[in-house]
Amino acid sequence: MTIALKTGLILCFGYFFWLMLKLTLEYVPAQSDVAFLMIKQTEVETRPEYLSFFYIHVYSSIFVLIAGFFAIIRMNFRTKKLHQYSGKIYVFGLLFLSAPTGIYMGLFANGGFFSKISFVLLGIFWWFSTFKAYQSVRGKNYTTHQQWMWRSFALTLSAITLRLWKWIIVYFFQLNPMDVYQIVAWLGWIPNILLVELLIRKKIL
Template sequence: MKKIHKNAGKIYTFLILIFAAPSGIYMGIFANGGTYSKISFVILGSLWWFSTFKAYQLARQKRFKEHKQWMWRSFALTASAITLRLWKVIIVYLFHPNPMDVYQIIAWLGWIPNLLLIEFLITKKQI
């Protein structure tokens, strides 16, 4: 099981550091929704890259408690694609805003609540 975890972690790390986060940062530069959406997606991609890299470094140093915390942060940012879509459905259903307004809102709601929840759980030593 330990070997599976290690190999899956290497694949996850490689894909995020080399492909997913850099392409997310690049796409963020051209995102719909104006400057605020672009800023959000570039920050998201940068934090995603950094948290994954930090988790990788800590695993290599055998600092597994900290590694786990940084992996949770990375996962929270990975899950932002799902969270963004959930917020979009909720906001459109409840408020029927202009599509560009929705994009500006969900660009931030897609990842900030995820990260705040993880930070809360880490602080409370739940994970």
């Protein structure tokens, strides 16, 4: 990967990360009736654990997103320590915080059964690919580790691509909000993982 391409990726990611950070800051301080939670009051009121799981997911995911990026993008050898420390934050935060809470939240996703299935599968694959990345680096199989990390980070980026697809569909099509949610629930991560798998098979990643 050339320096120019890496620089472009960093700038692109930086822009979308800033947008995600702005969304996260809407939940600071933690409240039960702001932003997305306004349409999840049934869960908030009937399931005492929902709010805690939601905030664990929201707060941990922003750190997982930035840590994953620094673990994936290595400009030169001097960033090896950054790669290692970022990777540890990424793996711990994802395996123990973001993915488990994401799976739980998927059980109550908007859009009905098909949306719920998508988000639960996303959470399971997200956890599994990250665990495989961790397992392979522990076994010093660095090529396999890199491939699993790319798969994992492709799923991490679903937080961004889901919202991007939502904007595109809402802008160009007049659809019921729940129909949009069912569509982007799958579009948010399926193209990501297919693209990464193709790049791995082409030995580009």
